Amino acid sequence: MANKSRALAQRMLLICRQETRAYSLWRRTTIPIAHLIKPSIMHFKFSLNVNKHSTCTTGSSSLSFRSHTCGELRPADVGEEVTLCGWVQYLRQDLFVIMRDFSGLAQILIPQDEDKMNLKTALCDLPPESVIRVKGTVRLRPDGQENKEMPTGEIEVLAESVEILNVCRKLPFEIKDFVKKSESLRMQYRYLDLRSSQMQYNLRLRSQLVMKMREYLCNVHGFVDVETPTLFKRTPGGAKEFVVPSREPGRFYSLPQSPQQFKQLLMVAGIDRYFQLARCYRDEGSKPDRQPEFTQVDIEMSFVDQAGIRGLIEGLVQYSWPVEKDPVSTPFPCITYEKAMKDYGVDKPDTRFAMKLMDISKTFHNTEIEFLKDALNQPGGCIQAICIPDGADICVQYFTPETFEGQRSRIPEANCQDPVRPVSVVLVKADGALKSPLNRLMPASAKQQLLQMAQARPGDLLLISAGTQECVRPLLGKLRLQCAELLEGSGVAVRDPSAFHFLWVVDFPLFLPKEEDPDQLESAHHPFTAPLPEDAHLLYSLPHKVRGQHYDLVLNGCEIGGGSIRIHKASDQQHVLETILKEDPSLLSHLLEALDSGAPPHGGIALGLDRFLSIIVGAPSIRDVIAFPKSFRGHDLMSRAPDFVSEDELKSYHIAVNWPAGDEGNQEK
């Protein structure tokens, strides 16, 4: 009895300290605080985590040692004898064990009776993250002691027996300088990092989304899930393809960047509707937020047009969209490449905010300002502007001439051959007057016209750029995005973080001038894209004018997918490869032969699953939606891949390492 009243007193005390303690515990163990205070995430729906009174032939506790998951217990379960398995989140003064599994937390009450002292002893000093099995009875927490923050906060489990299944001996996250080392530590101890509720949510959402996509494609639209090889032949010019040596001297497989050829061959094969969650490979060295292997939702259909594929994908997104998010409405808006470049200066516009590009050439058509006059006089010259609402204070300070230089230099040279021109900054003062180096050079009427065209109000910032369209648009397009970030960084709401803006971009040019030789053409996307029917005749006369049946799917300013209707006639494909692109068609002879063997009209699309998911969950990096990603240098920090392989092991592949001079001594074999 003494024990019981002591327990009660302790309980009263502890309840008040719970949040504080939870937080301090998180700091020590680095289990993300979301576990402790974000029940909304902990408690997302599982498709068939059905019946908590199940006989356990289905659901998350079927075939298991446990009868229930930690997170599913509710007042309706009171009186039930349950068995839980999970991790010790923390212990509270020998009275409670907070126990965790993927579904959430449960409070276990350790009996204080003399005859259960062994149970108490067993749990005492048990390190956090140890694994236990608890058998006990569900009961309501005493009045006033419920925890409304916790989905299971109305109940607790009075333990009858506890089994320690494994003791956690190492918690490598107890490293002092945690914040600074987080990314590499997270990667090195990924199996601990994945215990966080955010990563559990991300991976489970990924699984559910992919399942829904499969149901939609297979069960609703009759698609066939076909696996295609990843040990393939190197594609012409495939500089980004990993090679895989075979046991035949000098012969290599290649890990393909996408199943493009196979999906088209499957259409020739009469598979009719193909999809695959395809592992793809791209060796890009150390690009930020790229992975050497990634996953795409790969789709191809026969007897379909652009509208058909777009409709399919809109349905796919809608069908698989997480239930906890606002529903997606369809059809998605669709704009042409030309319109995207004109309004946003980029082919993947972020349409969550305006700040569109404006052509203000006519305001200056009689100008005496030298550099503007020069700009307008050159072929394709123009003057354009963007207006940044409330940007005068926040943004102007960042725009030194150097900033513009930096922006300017990122525009590919091929598209931008006019001399560098700075962006002119115009502030709209509180009284509507302009503050700018241009100010005294502009007649009043021009100023008036400018303000009117830009619909600028006091406090706004105007950024003006002059030059060829090919230069001005991408420059202002980048500044538009940068200003949005600057404003948001200062607390101005520009984009709704919960908004998802899907957008189709269509009517891309089929060919572009080659960067290294602008007289030559290269494919804007790939050589298998069919021309728009109305431009098809130009393929043989003015190929640079041909628009392709390509479509990009853009979400919040990121390209998350792209595809096209393909060329299905061998003669057209041969013409594109040989005459327009000057490539050796013999390298694709199997595809050309296939097109001549009864190829149906067909088209498809590929969605970047990792990127799509990272936007949905709001993750800063695709690494947060991949179970075991590589570091930005392509390393697996947990297993230390890639690693050295002995000369002997390489012999059967008939290869040897070319050690750079002076490096050979350093190899750890």
Place this chain on the structure above:
Amino acid sequence: MANKSRALAQRMLLICRQETRAYSLWRRTTIPIAHLIKPSIMHFKFSLNVNKHSTCTTGSSSLSFRSHTCGELRPADVGEEVTLCGWVQYLRQDLFVIMRDFSGLAQILIPQDEDKMNLKTALCDLPPESVIRVKGTVRLRPDGQENKEMPTGEIEVLAESVEILNVCRKLPFEIKDFVKKSESLRMQYRYLDLRSSQMQYNLRLRSQLVMKMREYLCNVHGFVDVETPTLFKRTPGGAKEFVVPSREPGRFYSLPQSPQQFKQLLMVAGIDRYFQLARCYRDEGSKPDRQPEFTQVDIEMSFVDQAGIRGLIEGLVQYSWPVEKDPVSTPFPCITYEKAMKDYGVDKPDTRFAMKLMDISKTFHNTEIEFLKDALNQPGGCIQAICIPDGADICVQYFTPETFEGQRSRIPEANCQDPVRPVSVVLVKADGALKSPLNRLMPASAKQQLLQMAQARPGDLLLISAGTQECVRPLLGKLRLQCAELLEGSGVAVRDPSAFHFLWVVDFPLFLPKEEDPDQLESAHHPFTAPLPEDAHLLYSLPHKVRGQHYDLVLNGCEIGGGSIRIHKASDQQHVLETILKEDPSLLSHLLEALDSGAPPHGGIALGLDRFLSIIVGAPSIRDVIAFPKSFRGHDLMSRAPDFVSEDELKSYHIAVNWPAGDEGNQEK
């Protein structure tokens, strides 16, 4: 009108010739005859090929140029205006086009009216396998002209318009010596081979089976589909792992043989239930019917025991089993490794037939026959037999001493150190007398006892082998299978070709003596398998006596899956690696650390999807259930992979080819 009566006359004539013509056409085009005469295969069910009167927002014709698939039209569709897209299977005397898509065949009637002559002209001389779109009206075939062999045989489509979407210019299968070259031709023109109804069936069944498996795992049992990397670190001794050079000199990724480490790490990460249709890689050179990349259904669960995993898999097979096959009953029978070896001489017994091994040692315990006496006198010596019902006539002629030598030599040397002993052949004559070299050496009582033990009847064949158990069992086990094949080859029914016998084999030894050094132990399966609880104490005293918690799933004598409950304590794992297997535990330090960081008890299994499917569809090779398989030498005969890569392209990977002497000149760069 003249046209019409001519048409009718033609029709009468043609109907009789239909089957003959179809066959001769098949010979010309090599479209498998199954297309023309096997409606049962053509007409298997699609999960949601739902509503043939659909508005086409779902089902196989959604979002498509077509309104219906060729194979779905029935008398209920009469009067309907339909659009079909597909391939010209064949033309019949300018009157009919037989049109094909994945779903089957439809007969198109070409109107013979003067004003539709252009339509007739367009179709005339159109090569088979050209792609067309036909718009027309469904009507009943005239009385008596139905084709009962064809699912759409009661109707035809009267064409109103026809569009030729692509002309088939090449039919590489018109090669004279077709039968002989078939396999490599099939591979080279795989996109044509896949048009056969059998390959369409195989790939579509694969897709459906996999979809069902996913539904079962995800939706019924709360599994999480997690993708694991394929660019990984080389595992110690992973001689069969392909290497992938990275851009860092001397460092290589490795393509893993299975996600074993990752699946265990996911359990440590609290994912609780993981599955993946995992692409796996194994570089085995030119083994028959192996593929360098293959797919396994990879599963891992926390808080589960053997019975849980076995129950899960039984449910999985039952749930995903093709509806057109007889249902599978569960639970599957389960026998120990010891029992499998004792009764069948093999650890993956084909239980579709008996002919079990019998120990007949006691019949000969007083024998004077020298080699039998010697056999019994050695440690572990025994005399065993199998009885082949009705084998006297068919099998005996094949069993020359050389045959037995051949069998004998396949038994690994480590297990079989006694001198070679031939198998003794005993025929049971019609009068019940024995015919055998042993006959005159055996007393009548022994003969009687032998016949009784073997339950041998007149016409049976007894095969007797003497030696150590380790030799005799595998030898008789192989002869058992060979006799079954011999009997079946002569038309004797031994195994029901439509029967599917699933079997669990359990209680394998955890360790086996190393082949190259029998004093050392190696893992029977892999070093992560946990011991049977009742044998766990032997791990530290008599490891060679320990049985593991491993289970194999056998179907019709093929191992289609295997798994185990894993070691989840770091100390046990360390002991197994370091003390028992004498391996360097630092190579698996990340796994050992993970086990020390709160690893739950866990176990799993992997099923070989390709093999499983090939047994279900009765295919002779796993190549028949893979869309684009490699040849037995590991080549893609269509694209000619693996291929040569220029020295220059290899430079960024810091590798160079070691050309074998005299070979360098031959390289085609």
